[in-house]
Amino acid sequence: MAFAMQKWSRLFLLAIGAASLSLSVVSAKAEDTVKLGLVAAMSGQSAKSGEAIVRGLSLAIDEINSKGGLLGKKVELLVRDDESNPAKGVIAARELVQREKVVAFFGGLDTPVSVAIVPFANQSKVPFIGVWAAGTAITRNGASENYVFRVSAVDALVDVALVDYAAKRYGAKKPGMILINNPWGESNEKGLKAALETKSMPFAGVEKFETGDVDVVPQLTRLKDAGADALFMVANVAPSAQVVKSLDRMGWNVPIISHWGPSGGRFTELAGPSAEKVHFIQTFSFSGNTSPKAAGVLEALKKKYPEIKSAADVTPAVGIANAYDAMHLTALAIAKAGSTDGPAIRESFYAIDKYDGLIKSYDKPFSKENQDALSPSDYIFTYFKGDEILPLTN
Amino acid sequence: MLASAIISGIGLGSMYGLIALGFHITYVVSNTVNFAQGSAMMLGAVLGYTFGIKLGWPMPLAVVAALLVCALFGLVVERILVRPFVARGSNAWLMATVAAGIVLDNVVLFTFGKEPRGFPSALASQPLKIFGTGVYPLQLVIPLVGIGVALVMHLVLRNTRRGKTLLAVVQNPDAARLMGINVHRTVAVSFMISTALAGLAGILIAPLFSVSSEMGTLFGIKAFAVAILGGMGSAWGVVIAGLAYGLIEALVTSLLGSVYTQIVVFSVVILALALMPNGLFGRAAINKV
Numbered sequence: 001m002a003f004a005m006q007k008w009s010r011l012f013l014l015a016i017g018a019a020s021l022s023l024s025v026v027s028a029k030a031e032d033t034v035k036l037g038l039v040a041a042m043s044g045q046s047a048k049s050g051e052a053i054v055r056g057l058s059l060a061i062d063e064i065n066s067k068g069g070l071l072g073k074k075v076e077l078l079v080r081d082d083e084s085n086p087a088k089g090v091i092a093a094r095e096l097v098q099r100e101k102v103v104a105f106f107g108g109l110d111t112p113v114s115v116a117i118v119p120f121a122n123q124s125k126v127p128f129i130g131v132w133a134a135g136t137a138i139t140r141n142g143a144s145e146n147y148v149f150r151v152s153a154v155d156a157l158v159d160v161a162l163v164d165y166a167a168k169r170y171g172a173k174k175p176g177m178i179l180i181n182n183p184w185g186e187s188n189e190k191g192l193k194a195a196l197e198t199k200s201m202p203f204a205g206v207e208k209f210e211t212g213d214v215d216v217v218p219q220l221t222r223l224k225d226a227g228a229d230a231l232f233m234v235a236n237v238a239p240s241a242q243v244v245k246s247l248d249r250m251g252w253n254v255p256i257i258s259h260w261g262p263s264g265g266r267f268t269e270l271a272g273p274s275a276e277k278v279h280f281i282q283t284f285s286f287s288g289n290t291s292p293k294a295a296g297v298l299e300a301l302k303k304k305y306p307e308i309k310s311a312a313d314v315t316p317a318v319g320i321a322n323a324y325d326a327m328h329l330t331a332l333a334i335a336k337a338g339s340t341d342g343p344a345i346r347e348s349f350y351a352i353d354k355y356d357g358l359i360k361s362y363d364k365p366f367s368k369e370n371q372d373a374l375s376p377s378d379y380i381f382t383y384f385k386g387d388e389i390l391p392l393t394n
Numbered sequence: 395m396l397a398s399a400i401i402s403g404i405g406l407g408s409m410y411g412l413i414a415l416g417f418h419i420t421y422v423v424s425n426t427v428n429f430a431q432g433s434a435m436m437l438g439a440v441l442g443y444t445f446g447i448k449l450g451w452p453m454p455l456a457v458v459a460a461l462l463v464c465a466l467f468g469l470v471v472e473r474i475l476v477r478p479f480v481a482r483g484s485n486a487w488l489m490a491t492v493a494a495g496i497v498l499d500n501v502v503l504f505t506f507g508k509e510p511r512g513f514p515s516a517l518a519s520q521p522l523k524i525f526g527t528g529v530y531p532l533q534l535v536i537p538l539v540g541i542g543v544a545l546v547m548h549l550v551l552r553n554t555r556r557g558k559t560l561l562a563v564v565q566n567p568d569a570a571r572l573m574g575i576n577v578h579r580t581v582a583v584s585f586m587i588s589t590a591l592a593g594l595a596g597i598l599i600a601p602l603f604s605v606s607s608e609m610g611t612l613f614g615i616k617a618f619a620v621a622i623l624g625g626m627g628s629a630w631g632v633v634i635a636g637l638a639y640g641l642i643e644a645l646v647t648s649l650l651g652s653v654y655t656q657i658v659v660f661s662v663v664i665l666a667l668a669l670m671p672n673g674l675f676g677r678a679a680i681n682k683v
């Protein structure tokens with residue numbers, strides 16, 4: 001009996017080992033495809049962002065493949081889960097580049113993960129294209145040969161937009177900051193302070209909080225006592241919801257101007273009715289978008305993913321749109337380079353001329369001075385109405 | 395400002411206390427600890443959500459059903475991951491229970507889904523005003539439940555047959571066995587109680603937080619710190635340490651700012667253990683040779 005039990009427990013441990021191995025791999029029939037990688041959060045609280053990115057990339061890849069692919073080969077996407085963990089992200093990037101020999105690879109939502117991958121991408125001379133994470137240092141990384149490009153917002157520019165919006169819309173004189181305690185929060189603390197300084201606006205204070213914090217009342221009370229008349233919020237969806245719930249409990253009705261964290265999940269469900277008061281930044285919204293390209297992409301999405309019934313079902317639309325445009329821009333660069341050689345592709349990114357994309361019509365989107373394809377004029381402010389993200393018209 | 399910090403601190407502290415009580419009970423009965431306590435807490439919250447919100451069962455039924463499953467999880471952990479190793483005199487149960495937590499987290503991730511969900515509750519929608527700060531009724535219920543559970547455990551241990559058999563096993567398992575007490579069953583029951591307590595903590599915190607497969611990790615770690623701080627052997631010590639931990643956390647955040655919270659709180663834990671190595675209320679373990 002004891003022996004049988006031992007055997008049992010050993011088997012169980014084996015099963016554990018097998019189960020905790022990372023996400024299974026999209027099967028690859030090598031050689032005759034152009035391989036592209038994605039390192040993003042496919043599990044955990046930001047999992048929905050990874051799903052959105054995969055959808056955007058896949059849709060663009062389908063379009064490219066239906067027109068004959070790239071360099072005469074089909075394009076193939078290899079997805080790796082970083083679990084929002086920088087160490088796992090670097091391991092995944094290494095595996096994609098060194099073992100799978102991807103030609104270029106995309107990044108996910110988490111700034112800390114992307115920041116960790118950047119030095120590796122630059123060393124191995126393989127283009128790394130950010131489609132979500134907004135950390136300023138991702139593209140402005142100081143490398144002499146910078147292999148990191150981005151089709152997404154940039155914290156430093158978002159922060160300028162947030163400060164402008166607070167002043168214009170709410171007449172804020174002394175805003176406070178409630179920021180997540182990680183490199184993304186840091187990046188925005190710098191950006192917001194710089195943006196406030198150029199407007200010579202004082203601020204009530206800077207408070208940090210953790211993803212697992214149940215109660216943010218102590219931090220918010222400090223900001224309130226310091227006389228904050230508006231709040232800048234930078235955090236992913238679940239912690240953002242904790243801020244809104246804590247404000248509710250305090251009965252403090254203060255304008256909240258947020259980075260785009262709330263768009264990453266079911267913000268209204270998590271934060272309750274006050275979620276609708278939060279105004280946050282986006283690079284794209286299907287709702288209220290009249291461009292034929294947007295309508296076309298939404299139709300294609302519905303066809304490919306039957307669970308999408310309306311614009312409300314593609315809540316993190318930025319992830320889809322950024323990824324879609326980034327994939328097409330990357331394809332243009334690879335085609336222009338005429339090879340899968342990293343340095344050649346990098347040079348071709350700078351040579352991209354015009355591309356009529358989903359977010360906008362790009363005109364020379366990348367230069368050695370600016371590896372970011374989007375600028376503040378592409379940002380829009382939005383809010384949640386029920387489950388749908390709607391643009392604010394003001 | 396202080397009033398609000400004290401109320402949040404007591405609410406959170408009783409949560410830590412509840413989970414830490416689970417560490418305490420298996421420790422005193424069997425000298426082992428289930429490191430999947432954080433995951434058991436998550437399981438309680440996820441099942442409470444699934445039964446009560448998704449399937450729409452009446453809340454009391456959903457809570458009872460969720461706690462039963464949590465207890466079952468405790469039984470499985472004890473039978474498969476603790477007992478066989480202890481029987482061989484191995485300490486591998488330590489890693490095995492950690493692994494059980496990881497497996498459970500991942501199973502829930504794939505079945506429940508990747509996104510955090512909201513757990514609406516009538517007890518956490520309209521804040522009451524106490525000393526000028528808003529408080530959800532649930533925040534008052536949590537400490538009551540925490541202290542109530544510790545009290546019930548105390549009474550059951552002292553005054554019932556089952557409680558006394560448990561104490562007998564704590565004192566001397568071999569003698570208890572000779573007296574006809576089923577030691578295996580008693581140990582299994584202690585594991586079931588411990589995971590059910592964690593599950594209860596999960597259900598209580600869910601409406602104030604959100605429900606997700608990874609919610610238990612941080613709570614599990616903090617609760618273990620609390621259990622050590624209180625002295626693993628003392629039920630009241632654990633509960634009081636939980637309250638103290640929650641209060642210090644909230645007060646440091648209010649008075650010094652959130653940047654200092656973790657630094658100060660864990661420094662206090664280290665300092666307390668340096669001064670009182672057996673925890674605030676624990677007795678020195680005697681190594682019998």
